[in-house]
Amino acid sequence: MSTPSLLTVILNWRTPDMTLKAAQAAAREMGGIDGLIVIVDNDSGDGSFEAICEGIAQAGWAEGRVEVVQSGRNGGFGAGNNFGIRHGLAQRNFDFVYILNSDAFPDAGSITALLDHMTQMPTCGFAGSYIHGEDGEPHLTAFRFPSIGGEIEGAARVGLLSRALHKHIVPLPIPAETTRVDWLAGASMLMRREVLEQIGLFDETFFLYFEETDLCLRAQRAGWHTDYVRSSSVTHIGSVSTGMKTWQRMPQYWFDSRLHYFRKNHGNLYAVTATLAHVMGTCLWKLRRVIGGKPKRDPDHFLRDLITHSLKSLFRRAQREPSKTPTLSVRKEASS
DSSP, X not given: OOOOEEEEEEEESSOHHHHHHHHHHHHHHTTTSEEXXXXXXXXXXXXXXXXXXXXXXXXXXXXXXXXXXXXXXXXXXXXXXXXXXXXXXXXXXXXXXXXXXXXXXXXXXHHHHXXXXXXXXXXXXXXXXXXXXXXXXXXXXXXXXXXXXXXXXXXXXXXXXXXXXXXXXXXXXOOSSOEEESEEOTTEEEEEHHXXXXXXXXXXXXXXXXXXXXXXXXXXXTTOEEEEEEEEEEXXXXXXXXXXXXXXXXXXXXXXXXXXXXXXXXXXXXXXXXXXXXXHHHHHHHHHHHHHOOOOOSOTTHHHHHHHXXXXXXXXXXXXXXXXXXXXXXXXXXXX
């Protein structure tokens, strides 16, 4: 069996120093692997592109192994990664595509572990790593697909309800061994090229959030499964580009992405019902806070924003929103 080839894509948004660090870690772990690293600057507009180009030009480890490209627009996580994937696959037929966050640093053997797993499991479409912080604490990156039951359970945070809906809880307990999951966070994810050729790339309707969920669901519906590979370990800082850790209020694009996911994959009625379930769950949680003195956990005005966004959506066309899911036709044209 020939050694698999690998295209690694790292998306930068105003984190040039960290992106270079992630690229260096990836290059180290790709030693001996036939591959290429493509760094995409997502139109940062802050000098990131120039800084990364200069850093790569001066780095001995990057010579002939790294390309830096400018997307020309900030279309979000999916659009930026799509740009890098299409750029790399237009040049040659890489067997696998690896997407790595700019604030994620592969530990020793992590990329090889993903490649070995995918090579041994021909029905596995996507594989992701065990993610941990700089302090060694594990991050939740393995999940079930969102559902109506998961919406009310996740919002209510009531033990009795959680036990009754345990099969719908979206975050999975951190696996102790390699296991099959519904979807994985995209901080460190290996993707089989033939799966992307079959189902398409990230749906660019999602600016941020739910794009990995949608991609994994499309793969599952096409007969591929997603695996969490425990032997692949990656250090992740988290939320550096998005600033999620310091959010005071949920941004509009989170509500847009959530609604698009449910409408696209389950229809408008399901989306409305899922929102009602989330509202009911949040109301239960607020009641628990009043009665039991529970701490605040939701961003400011979350319930009001969710309801307002949902009501506004009712005035739009009550149908599934069109998706912007690019294909890999550019790769095929380049190789013809």
